Amino acid sequence: MTLLIGAWTIGLILSLLALGVFISFRIFDFPDITTEGSITLGATIAATLLVVGVSPAWATVAGFCGGAVAGATTGILHTKFKIHGLLSGILVMTALYSINLRIMGKSNVPLLSEVTLATRAEQLAASLLGGAANFNVFGWEVGVRDGAMFVFSLLFIALVGVLLYAFFRTNLGTAMRAAGDNAQMIKALGANVDHMIIGGLALANGLVALAGALLAQYQGFADVQMGIGMVVWGLASVIIGEALIGSPSLGLTIVGAVMGSILFRLLVAIALRAGLDPNDLKLITATFVFLALILPNLLASLKSNNARVTNA
Amino acid sequence: MLEIRGIAKTFNPGTLNEVRALQGVDLTIQEGSFVVVIGTNGSGKSTLLNAVAGTFLVDTGAIRLAGTDVTRWPEHRRATLIGRVFQNPFSGTAPHMSIAENLSLAARRGRRRGLGWSLPRIFTDQLGEHVRRLSMGLEGRLDNAIGSLSGGQRQALTLLMATWLKPQLLLLDEHTAALDPKSADQVIRLSEEIVSRDRLTTLMVTHSMQQATSLGDRLIMMHRGRVLHDLQGSEKRRLRVDDLLARFEEVRRGELLDETAADMLKQTYV
Ligand SMILES: Nc1ncnc2c1ncn2[C@@H]1O[C@H](COP(=O)(O)OP(=O)(O)O)[C@@H](O)[C@H]1O
Ligand SMILES: [Mg+2]
Numbered sequence: 001m002t003l004l005i006g007a008w009t010i011g012l013i014l015s016l017l018a019l020g021v022f023i024s025f026r027i028f029d030f031p032d033i034t035t036e037g038s039i040t041l042g043a044t045i046a047a048t049l050l051v052v053g054v055s056p057a058w059a060t061v062a063g064f065c066g067g068a069v070a071g072a073t074t075g076i077l078h079t080k081f082k083i084h085g086l087l088s089g090i091l092v093m094t095a096l097y098s099i100n101l102r103i104m105g106k107s108n109v110p111l112l113s114e115v116t117l118a119t120r121a122e123q124l125a126a127s128l129l130g131g132a133a134n135f136n137v138f139g140w141e142v143g144v145r146d147g148a149m150f151v152f153s154l155l156f157i158a159l160v161g162v163l164l165y166a167f168f169r170t171n172l173g174t175a176m177r178a179a180g181d182n183a184q185m186i187k188a189l190g191a192n193v194d195h196m197i198i199g200g201l202a203l204a205n206g207l208v209a210l211a212g213a214l215l216a217q218y219q220g221f222a223d224v225q226m227g228i229g230m231v232v233w234g235l236a237s238v239i240i241g242e243a244l245i246g247s248p249s250l251g252l253t254i255v256g257a258v259m260g261s262i263l264f265r266l267l268v269a270i271a272l273r274a275g276l277d278p279n280d281l282k283l284i285t286a287t288f289v290f291l292a293l294i295l296p297n298l299l300a301s302l303k304s305n306n307a308r309v310t311n312a
Numbered sequence: 313m314l315e316i317r318g319i320a321k322t323f324n325p326g327t328l329n330e331v332r333a334l335q336g337v338d339l340t341i342q343e344g345s346f347v348v349v350i351g352t353n354g355s356g357k358s359t360l361l362n363a364v365a366g367t368f369l370v371d372t373g374a375i376r377l378a379g380t381d382v383t384r385w386p387e388h389r390r391a392t393l394i395g396r397v398f399q400n401p402f403s404g405t406a407p408h409m410s411i412a413e414n415l416s417l418a419a420r421r422g423r424r425r426g427l428g429w430s431l432p433r434i435f436t437d438q439l440g441e442h443v444r445r446l447s448m449g450l451e452g453r454l455d456n457a458i459g460s461l462s463g464g465q466r467q468a469l470t471l472l473m474a475t476w477l478k479p480q481l482l483l484l485d486e487h488t489a490a491l492d493p494k495s496a497d498q499v500i501r502l503s504e505e506i507v508s509r510d511r512l513t514t515l516m517v518t519h520s521m522q523q524a525t526s527l528g529d530r531l532i533m534m535h536r537g538r539v540l541h542d543l544q545g546s547e548k549r550r551l552r553v554d555d556l557l558a559r560f561e562e563v564r565r566g567e568l569l570d571e572t573a574a575d576m577l578k579q580t581y582v
Contacts, residue, residue, distance in 0.1 A: 170427045170428060170429060170430055171416075171426055171427070171428050171430045172425045172426055174409075174417060175417060175420075175425045177406070177409060178413075178417050181406035181408050182402075182405065182406040184398075185406055185417075186417065187387050188365070188387070188394075188398075188404070189391055189417050189420075189421045189422075189473070190388050190391035190392050190420075190421045190422035193388070248408060248457065
């Protein structure tokens with residue numbers, strides 16, 4: 001069971017990545033590759049600060065802020081310097097690779113004895129349980145460390161989801177969604193679309209970096225390579241979420257992204273257990289997203305072809 | 313009051329695609345005046361409205377609105393003073409957002425957008441009443457996405473949005489051209505109603521001679537990036553569709569003359 005609860009936890013943590021990708025790709029229709037650098041940046045900042053003794057909460061917040069700065073940079077490259085969106089993200093992602101190495105001073109920072117959010121959650125759970133080594137989550141017996149981190153992630157993601165939903169219901173958040181939906185219209189209503197894009201990408205990459213910060217603390221290390229393939233990973237989660245929910249309502253879409261992330265991680269865990277070579281994982285994920293992207297059009301054209309045949 | 317002084321705009325200057333869309337336009341529009349703009353295709357009507365709205369900055373000249381020089385202001389800043397309805401019904405509304413949300417965006421046109429709720433009760437309570445006045449049957453569908461509405465319904469909503477906060481200037485660019493005749497009629501009646509109720513200073517481009525003669529207190533006819541005719545007062549009131557057609561015919565003949573002159577020059581010199 002430990003593997004599956006681990007998959008749940010990682011799925012929950014990476015749902016922050018999915019939410020970030022949802023904001024940039026879906027709300028702003030902006031193919032933001034910064035994601036791959038900012039998830040590593042979040043992990044790097046958090047791990048490095050933890051090693052020098054900063055409290056886990058502050059290290060995590062710092063990770064978020066780092067990601068927000070990275071996202072804002074991409075937004076500025078795109079809006080102020082008129083660089084293509086994809087290229088802006090690639091530039092920042094590439095720069096972040098060096099920055100991440102600089103921050104860590106090496107390519108990998110282990111978190112062995114440091115106090116992290118994971119160990120904090122474990123301590124709290126242990127004291128609540130009066131020292132039992134196992135406890136019960138939805139009927140599963142799980143170790144305190146895994147269970148505590150799972151419950152913590154669940155509460156944390158629920159909180160972030162609610163805050164995000166609330167934000168997108170404010171005047172500022174609504175204007176941001178409108179900037180993604182119809183820039184010409186919101187400009188004519190007096191909003192500065194450039195600022196909306198910069199702010200939106202900052203928020204998106206802040207969330208992505210938050211995922212990185214939590215992931216590093218849960219897995220016990222930060223690694224400069226950990227961001228590779230994460231954009232596609234996040235997209236896969238968002239697409240699965242949309243398929244699960246099938247509704248354009250904002251609240252449900254946020255829930256969908258979280259569910260998609262968890263389901264995707266569970267599928268991966270099961271596939272790996274069934275003997276899938278981990279090296280093939282990214283190829284399979286990319287293929288999955290490719291199919292999910294072309295399938296709706298393919299089905300529609302098949303349908304209209306059929307209609308034509310029957311009409312003839 | 314809108315004051316336009318000698319504005320000019322050339323697109324793609326110095327290239328093969330160079331277009332001198334505005335070639336020195338002077339226009340003063342008094343507060344509360346409703347000005348109809350007509351002209352042949354490509355005569356610069358939309359460019360004039362875009363120049364005023366700040367879609368681009370003009371090459372030369374100055375634009376003052378409500379006593380402020382807005383010549384260098386970016387579009388979103390001018391939107392604090394200007395309400396706008398586009399020709400394309402898809403341009404003025406956010407399709408994936410609800411009617412209520414679109415209106416809430418309009419209710420903060422040019423104001424700070426902070427962390428207050430976009431749809432507080434006090435706002436949604438008054439929505440139904442405003443939307444009912446459009447007579448488009450939308451009052452019961454405030455939570456529906458705009459994407460599900462017809463072009464006429466969208467234009468009516470865009471009009472309501474553009475005027476939700478009373479603008480110093482209302483810009484209407486052939487806002488009924490893409491609609492079926494019945495919806496076009498409805499939207500024109502609404503426009504007239506709102507403009508006269510709020511005494512809005514209005515600049516409306518139209519392709520319809522009918523609208524040009526029956527609406528507004530002043531008419532300007534554009535040609536090749538300039539104002540060719542400017543009719544006000546009794547001259548505008550007496551104007552009939554036939555008079556307008558005659559003026560267009562005049563322009564057309566002028567063009568023909570130009571062409572024959574060009575041909576002659578070609579034959580002589582080339
Ligand atoms: N953004 C632009 N870039 C290049 N040319 C433009 C642009 N906008 C308008 N034009 C050109 O300027 C001329 C005037 O256009 P416009 O003002 O749209 O005419 P209309 O009177 O039909 O509204 C046309 O020749 C048009 O092709
Ligand atoms: Mg036009």
